[in-house]
Amino acid sequence: MSYHTVTYAWERFDLVRAGADGLNAFVSVDRDGSRTEADRIMQAQHLGPLAGVPVAIKDNIATLTLPTTCASRMLAGYISPFEATAVQRLRLAGAVVIGKTNMDEFAMGSSTENSAYGPTRNPIDSSRVPGGSSGGSAAAVAAGVVAIALGSETGGSVRQPAAFCGVVGIKPTYGRVSRHGLVAYASSLDNIGVFGTSVHHAALGLQTIAGHDPLDATSAHRAVPRMIPEPSDASYPLRGIVVGRPAEYFPPSLDPRIRHHCDRALDQLRALGAEVRDVSLPNTDLAIPVYYIIAPAEASSNLARFDGVRYGRRARGEGLREMYERTRAEGFGAEVTRRILLGTYVLSAGYYDAYYRRAQAVRQRITQDFANVFTDGVHVLFTPTAPTTAFKLGGHADPYEMYLSDIFTVTANLAGIPAMSQPIGRVEGLPVGGQLMAAHFDEVIMLRVAGALERRLGAEAHQ
Amino acid sequence: MAVTEQDVRHVAQLARLGIDAAELPRLVSELNGILEHMDVLRQVALDALDASDADAGSAGIPLAMGMPLRPDGTPPIPLLHPRESFAPAMRDGFFLVPRLATHGTVGTSASDDLSTEDGE
Numbered sequence: 320m321s322y323h324t325v326t327y328a329w330e331r332f333d334l335v336r337a338g339a340d341g342l343n344a345f346v347s348v349d350r351d352g353s354r355t356e357a358d359r360i361m362q363a364q365h366l367g368p369l370a371g372v373p374v375a376i377k378d379n380i381a382t383l384t385l386p387t388t389c390a391s392r393m394l395a396g397y398i399s400p401f402e403a404t405a406v407q408r409l410r411l412a413g414a415v416v417i418g419k420t421n422m423d424e425f426a427m428g429s430s431t432e433n434s435a436y437g438p439t440r441n442p443i444d445s446s447r448v449p450g451g452s453s454g455g456s457a458a459a460v461a462a463g464v465v466a467i468a469l470g471s472e473t474g475g476s477v478r479q480p481a482a483f484c485g486v487v488g489i490k491p492t493y494g495r496v497s498r499h500g501l502v503a504y505a506s507s508l509d510n511i512g513v514f515g516t517s518v519h520h521a522a523l524g525l526q527t528i529a530g531h532d533p534l535d536a537t538s539a540h541r542a543v544p545r546m547i548p549e550p551s552d553a554s555y556p557l558r559g560i561v562v563g564r565p566a567e568y569f570p571p572s573l574d575p576r577i578r579h580h581c582d583r584a585l586d587q588l589r590a591l592g593a594e595v596r597d598v599s600l601p602n603t604d605l606a607i608p609v610y611y612i613i614a615p616a617e618a619s620s621n622l623a624r625f626d627g628v629r630y631g632r633r634a635r636g637e638g639l640r641e642m643y644e645r646t647r648a649e650g651f652g653a654e655v656t657r658r659i660l661l662g663t664y665v666l667s668a669g670y671y672d673a674y675y676r677r678a679q680a681v682r683q684r685i686t687q688d689f690a691n692v693f694t695d696g697v698h699v700l701f702t703p704t705a706p707t708t709a710f711k712l713g714g715h716a717d718p719y720e721m722y723l724s725d726i727f728t729v730t731a732n733l734a735g736i737p738a739m740s741q742p743i744g745r746v747e748g749l750p751v752g753g754q755l756m757a758a759h760f761d762e763v764i765m766l767r768v769a770g771a772l773e774r775r776l777g778a779e780a781h782q
Numbered sequence: 783m784a785v786t787e788q789d790v791r792h793v794a795q796l797a798r799l800g801i802d803a804a805e806l807p808r809l810v811s812e813l814n815g816i817l818e819h820m821d822v823l824r825q826v827a828l829d830a831l832d833a834s835d836a837d838a839g840s841a842g843i844p845l846a847m848g849m850p851l852r853p854d855g856t857p858p859i860p861l862l863h864p865r866e867s868f869a870p871a872m873r874d875g876f877f878l879v880p881r882l883a884t885h886g887t888v889g890t891s892a893s894d895d896l897s898t899e900d901g902e
Contacts, residue, residue, distance in 0.1 A: 608820045619797060626798065638875035640798070648800030656799060657812060663793040664785065664813065665820075668854045677823045719816050 325357035325415050328373035328464055332417075335442065335462040342445070344458040346378050346436045347385045348418035357415045367413030369527060374409055375459040375468040378419040379426055380511065381500035382406055385416070389502050390434040391424045393650030394631040403500020404535070405469060405511045405528040412527045417465065420455030424652045425622065426471055426504045428452050429479060429724040430715065433654040438712055441484060443749060447709040450480030450724075453514070457484040460514045467524040468514040473504050474610050475704075475728025477512035478740035482704035482752020485742045485781060487521040487769070489513050492760045493735035494539035496525070497532030505617035506537075508610075508732040518741060518770045522547040525762070539760070546762050548770030555592025556771050560764070561697050562593045567603035568702035568727055577703050580744035580751045585701060587775045588768070598697060600688040603730060605681050610729040611722055612665050612678035618655075619662030625650060657718060686734040693758040699768050702727055704740040704752030727754060737762045741769050742780040750781070785813045796854055 329350060331337075337344045357371045376382055379389045381399035388394040406416065423433040431439040431454025439454040441447040442462040449458040453470030457480035460468050470477040472490040481488025490512045501511050511528065515521025526546050532538045564585060569578060585595050627633035627646030634649050636642035651659070665674035692700065706726055715721040731738035736759055743753035753772075757765035773780065787806045790813065794801040801809065871878040 605823065605826065608823050611816065612820060612823075623798070636874065641800075642874070643798040644800035647798055648802075651799070657809070657816075659797050659799060660790060660793050660809065661813060661816060663797040664789065664817075667793060667796065671851065673824060674817075674820060677826060677828065680828050681823060681826055717815070718812055719819055722816075 321358060321361065323357050323361055323371050325353050325371060325373045325417065328417055329354075331462070331464045335464065337459060337462055337464050339436070342440045342442055342458050342462060343421055343437055344439050344442075344449075344455040344462065344464070345375070345418040346388065346390060346421050346434075346455070349384055349416065352384060353415050353417045360413050360415065367411065368523070369409065369467075370413030372414045372467065373417045373465050374414045374524075375418055375420050375456055375465045376406060376416055377422055377453050377456050377468070377470045379422060379471055379502040379504075380406060380469055381502070382416060382419065385419050387419070387502070388435070389425045390422045390436055391650065391652065391655070392435045392632060393625050393647075395435070397631045399500070401500065403511070404497035404532045406500065408528045408530075409469075409524075414467070414527070418459075420453070420459055420468065420470075422455055423452035423476075424655050425502070425618070426452040426473055426476055427618070427654045427658050429475070429721050430710075430712075431455060431458075431480070432712065433652055435652065440712070441709050443485060444709065447711055447749070448483065448714070450483035450705070450709060452476040452480075453488075453512070454480045454483075456514050457481055457486060457488065460484070460486045460516055463516075466516045466520045469524070469528070470512050470514055471501055471504075472510045472512045472732060473508045473614055474732050475725045477514065478728050478738060478752065478754060479705050479724060481514055481740040482742075482750060482754075483709035485745075485750030487515045487518050487739065487741045487773075488752075489515075489521050489525050489739040489762075489766075490731060490737065491525060491529065491762060492539075492737045493732075494537055495541075495543075495737070495760065495762065496528050497530075497535040497538045499532055499534035499538075503621040505614040506621065507617060508614060510732070518766060518773045519547060521739070522766050522770075541760060544763050546766050548767045550774060551771065557588060557768060558592035560593040560699070560768060562588050562595045562768070563598040563692055563697035563700040564595055565598050565600045565603070565692075565700055565702060567600050573703065574707065574746070576746040577706070577708075577751055580746070581701070581703050581753060583779070584743045584753045584772060584776065587772060588701065591771050591775055593768070595701075596697060598692050598695075598700070600685075600692065600730070602681060602684045602688050606685055606730045606733060607722060607726055609678045609681045609685065610725065610733060611661070612674050613682065613733075615658040615662030616666050616675055616678075617662070619659045619666065622651075622655070622659055654718070682733050685730055689730075689734045689736055689756075689758070698757065698761070698764050700754075700756040702754045702756070704728065704754040708746050708749035708751060731756050735759060737765055739765060739769060741773060743772075743776060744780065745782055785810055785817060792854075796856065798856065
């Protein structure tokens with residue numbers, strides 16, 4: 320076998336101990352198969368744009384060569400009979416899947432601690448979480464094993480771990496990337512997203528997987544523009560761009576050190592020629608209650624399919640009902656159980672109006688808030704990605720405290736708009752993420768601003 | 783609107799989740815802790831947007847945002863005759879049939895659990 324980037328990935332994997340004995344970023348790997356595949360690709364006459372590039376895939380995205388377990392006992396050893404469209408498109412471009420990454424079970428969590436395989440550790444500080452739920456993919460990129468990894472987002476599960484690990488994470492517009500092969504958590508909020516070591520790498524990954532797919536009824540019939548930003552030597556490359564600074568994302572309680580880094584990034588955006596404008600998204604404080612009603616409600620329906628008959632694990636029971644109940648009790652972890660119960664409760668008679676119906680109505684208002692701002696001439700919004708830096712493993716014992724990690728990210732999922740996180744500095748050595756959000760299908764402008772900011776910040780993004 | 787142990791048992795039954803009785807107090811406490819933060823939505827004034835939701839559908843089933851709702855409960859298995867009347871053999875509520883294929887590479891799976899001396 321020849322030496323190529325996949326060989327390098329495995330050397331790096333061993334060096335940083337990315338497996339179960341170290342970071343625990345991967346739940347299954349394909350060492351031999353990936354090397355053979357890379358050899359085959361590099362000998363081909365026509366090389367794709369990602370020829371021989373090693374990639375990692377979150378374990379809730381279906382692959383043919385490795386199990387897809389969603390980090391759940393329920394799906395231990397489960398091998399999908401088909402492959403996700405996003406993975407197929409990466410392979411068509413020449414990418415090589417080296418492994419599946421750890422995650423919060425069924426993508427329910429913000430720390431990658433809710434995994435049947437045990438928690439993933441943050442490569443920057445192994446006593447801390449990498450964020451979640453796509454913590455394994457973020458850690459794999461941050462540790463230098465891969466330059467591009469796929470994750471999934473329902474309320475910030477790409478952006479928040481990207482912020483905690485100091486890498487770039489993109490959540491595309493709902494409908495931009497096919498969800499075919501993504502195990503459903505909350506279908507109206509779920510997206511496949513991309514991690515990269517830089518804006519360029521993340522954008523390259525997104526460019527590869529974006530576009531309509533007849534296998535996903537919610538994927539959009541829209542042409543995919545070139546989203547990878549070109550470096551500009553112009554003095555003011557963002558002249559004419561209006562950056563909104565929503566007051567609700569900079570509350571008085573915000574950590575002043577995170578505020579400092581955001582202010583610095585906003586100053587750099589001004590220096591690049593952008594106009595920074597104060598704006599308001601007045602329903603922001605309702606986003607967490609709305610999200611934690613709608614997402615569990617949809618989850619309670621989506622996860623009904625894991626009943627011991629159609630997929631994976633089955634427990635013994637006297638009759639069908641007892642078999643269902645035992646299978647699900649044994650197969651699901653604590654957070655998944657909690658969200659199924661919560662979701663079933665808010666949909667049940669007597670509570671539907673009080674919770675679910677109201678949450679849907681307020682979701683519309685949150686969406687309208689964004690529409691108003693973008694209609695008023697704002698091109699992108701800039702905010703912190705998360706209210707804190709990476710916290711200690713076991714640091715958030717109270718479920719609602721954990722839910723608040725998503726306070727700045729759930730809004731983009733509720734509205735379906737594109738959003739991303741990029742490194743903008745460090746606090747006590749821990750990365751801080753800056754978030755950009757744009758109007759529906761306006762990834763081009765979002766990535767252009769991100770690329771210019773990344774170039775301008777240079778090494779400061781990691782200081 | 784505090785959740786009780788009875789509520790948790792009820793929704794667990796709807797969700798077909800087996801819940802250990804010893805876990806009920808913890809689940810009640812956690813769900814109440816979460817729902818307490820959701821109550822802020824009850825203070826939001828909803829306007830004309832939701833006016834039609836109170837209407838009943840033609841079958842007397844309440845409508846929400848145009849969606850018909852069904853009563854709580856798990857749907858019955860819609861068969862004209864009981865399964866036992868046409869099954870060649872049954873155990874624990876399942877049909878026993880000859881094994882057609884195995885999925886050896888997938889590891890232990892449902893098909894392994896069903897393989898018995900009757901079915902092999």
